[in-house]
Amino acid sequence: MSDKKRTDYPDDGVPEDALSPGALSPRSAKGRAERQAGQAARPENDLDAPSSGRAADHIRSAPAKRRSNWGGWLVSFFVAAGLGAAGVLAFQQWGPKPARETAEACLDRTLPDLIDTESQQLQVILVPLFNDVDDVQRLLVRSALEDFQGTDQPLMQLQMLDCSIAPDNTGMLQQLAKTRALSRDILRRTGADVLVWGEVSPDVQRLDLLTTYPVGVDRGLFDIDAISLPADFDADYAGLLAAKVWLSSDVTASLDTELIAAGMQNTVDLLSPMSENAATSWSEQQQGTLYHSIAGAGFLLGLQANDPQRMESALGNFRKASETFGRYNLSDDWVRVQNDMGVARSTFGKLTNRFQEIGLAIDAFRAALSETPRSRYPEKWSMIQSNLAEALNALGARQSDSQLLADSVTAYREVLKEQAPERFPQQWAAVQHNLGAALQSLGQRDNDPAILQASAVAYHAALEVRTAEDQPNAFAVTQINLGATLMALGTRQRSVETLREAAAAFSAALSQLERDTSPVEWGTAQHSLGNVLVAIGEQEEGTESLKLALTAFRSALDExxxxxxxxxxxxxxxxxxxxxxxxxxxxxxxxxxxxxxxxxxxxxxxxxxxxxxxxxxxxxxxxxxxxxxxxxxxxx
Known part of the structure; x- marks a missing residue:
């Protein structure tokens, strides 16, 4: 979903058994080839290979001598074996060394070829999987993604990372932590949207995959989703995997509109038949992922088509996913569904004026927060808390409920305690903007100039990051809201100076808005500018401000x-x-x-x-x- 807001703490979200205790690092293709060549050069059993006819006849004609030669053969064998071992040790000590790259060297070698070049596709990088002999399972994953996206309009840009880190002796948990850190490093350095990694569990013939992807406008937080599939999985599992990868990243909802529609429709078409008769052999996680994927894709399609019935149907699949995962069985997946369902319900309620849906969204966010300890997952907690604050503000503004609006303000201020502007500046600015909106609604509801002044302070804080040079669209939106707050404040205080500040804010927004690309925002800014110029004109004797207001209103009507x-x-x-x-x-x-x-x-x-x-x-x-x-x- 274009705004589906979710995150896990960068070092969380990976199940402890994501890699089996006995897993090994992937072996290089060169090593495999050398081992295979050595095995092919020797018969399957050297000791049973037939010797020359003369030697064989001699052994058969002299059995006693054969016994005496057996002891000598043993001595010779052990001497040869000792010399061979010594030779091996010498070769290992002084002979040429096989190439064993460090993680940093391997990334420096391979990443330059993986730089993002096509922003209108989902950038997916597949890395080698632990225990994946001859890359069989990774190639199967690639085939699943290629089949999903079709050929007429490619949805993803797939890239294979030819990077196998040399194994160390620190144990699998340490290797897992290293791989998790590497996955974030790869995403940061390439600008990719999703990285797929994991392991093959040969004992149980299972493929445990994880997708790492950046979330938030700063791309500084990373979420990790897990899914387990049978090794050598079939077409149904392939469709489920591809849909999960497609829906994982927030970037999916910000691509070209036609591309989004194609991917979401493909997801629904692939998975809906499975949901009607879900395979009994599927695990609860797989079935929950199925319902969750259909829900996310279906809701976005309904949103694009402005189809309330389709959006409501998607909410039903969110409920099925929540019931399937279970609050205490698969808690991480359950929390993710609660958050996504909350965003969907809030959006649906605002579009259809069904206030009860916004109330249910509030319940979903609070349930997700109850299973997300703030001290352990501060970033994840703050993201869900921000969604809760937005829903409280939306319902409070529509019901003119001061308590809900005050709760929204409190929730946003708690979020700001967990976010540093130096680390996540854009996300921090977005929360400041939303805090300003909540304060604006509360100040207008209670007719309190002090609260309106606090709203203006929050908007000004957001504008420290949302500059016209770096983020012109966000700058314009915040300026429009700031202008509205200042206009309400200036009208109540009958302050022409404050009203002029409001007019300046609307004019600043218009300086960054293009009517062709942002018609709604442009028209809104023109209309708002006209309103504040009228308020100024009412306190002036001349007609200059009124004539400027006339021009602004006529411009708005053009749009x-x-x-x-x-x-x-x-x-x-x-x-x-x-x-x-x-x-x-x-x-x-x-x-x-x-x-x-x-x-x-x-x-x-x-x-x-x-x-x-x-x-x-x-x-x-x-x-x-x-x-x-x-x-x-x-x-x-």
Whole structure:
């Protein structure tokens, strides 16, 4: 999911039995070839190989001498063996050494060929697997991913990492920790999105795979997902694996729209038939992963198509995944599902105005937090806590509930205690922005200037990171919100200075927004700029600010479409009528008043049915402007 927010602490998330205790590091292809060549050059059993006919006849004709030669043969054998062992030791000590690279040297050699070159595909790197003889299982994984993505529109850019670290004597847990650290290093240095690694367990014929991927805007946190499959798995398991890799990274939801749709549809098409009759031989983890994958892909498809029914169906699969994993059986997977389901429910509730769904999202986030100790998993905890805070703010704003809004503020402030701006600046800035939004809602609800001032402080903190040069879009969004807070504060305090700061914030946002690429944000900024200029104009004697507001509203109407967004269009028409009304009154301009009447009537054409209470105020404004028209006409 484009915004699916989740993370594990960088050093957590890998089950202790991810590699079996007896696993060995992968052997080099060169070593295997040498061993195979040596075995082929010698008969299967040297001691039973037939000798020449003459020697054989001689042995058969003289059995007594054969006994005496047996002892000598043993002596010769042990002498030869001793000399051979000495030779081997000498060769190992002074002979040429086989190449044994360190991890750093191996990465320096191989990573330059793995630099990200195609940003509109999911970058996937497959590393050698422990105990994978002749790379058989890794090639099977590659085939599964290639089959999933098709050929017409490749979804992934697959790369094989030819890097086998020399084994050491520190034990498998240490090797696992090393591999985990290497996986993060590879992702950092290549800019890749997903790294697939793991081991083959030959005793139980099982393939234990892990996917490591960066999460968050800073790509500084890494999550690790695990999945176990049978060795030499079949097509159904291949589809499940490919879908899991495709859905693992947050990057999946930020690719080209058509690419996302193709991958998500492919996931649903592959896995839905399996979910209707899930294989009884599958483990709970595999079945839970199946439902979780279908849920994530289906919800995003429903979101893109604005299809509430499809989104609601996806929520059903999230519930199945949660029930299958179990809170205490597969707790890591269960927590991940609770978080993803919470994000989906919150999004669905906001889009459909089903407030109970946002409430259920809050419950899901709190359940996930109950199984995520803050002291052990601070980054993971703070990510889920941030999602909880956003849901509390969304529900509190819609229900005008001060307690929910205050809880949201408290939750965001707790998140900031766990995040350092030096380590994760973009993520820290995003939390500051969201804290500002929660404070803004609470300050407007309680009519408290002090809370609105705190909101402005949070937005300014976010803008220390979200600069126009580095993040123009994020800069513009924060400036729009800052402008709205300052406008609310300036209106309550009747401070022209604060209102001018708000106008400057909206203008700063417009300086970074392109109408073609960000039409909604551009139109919103124009509309908001018009509103604050009207507020300034009301406290001024001249008409300069009002004329600038007139231009801003007309620009907004150039973007707002009556058919697509009738309410926004009608409200802007009403505001345009207000400005024309004020200009006509101050300048005794009959033409401006006539335009005001046209704007009010246009607004009423929509609001009379969709917002009757709001429409009543427009009717009153229309009556006043018509009375003013008659007064001016009589004076002439």
């Amino acid at each position: 707002f479409d009556r058919a697509k967004d009738p309410t926004r269009w009608a409200v802007t028409q009403n505001n345009l009528g207000n400005v024309l009304h004020m200009l006509g009154d101050r300048e005794q301009d009959a033409a401006a008043l006539t335009e005001a009447v046209v704007a009010y009537e246009a607004a009423l054409g929509v609001l009379s049915e969709s917002a009757p209470a709001y429409a009543e105020s427009v009717v009153q404004s229309l009556a006043r402007v018509q009375a003013l028209q008659q007064s001016i006409s009589k004076a002439e």
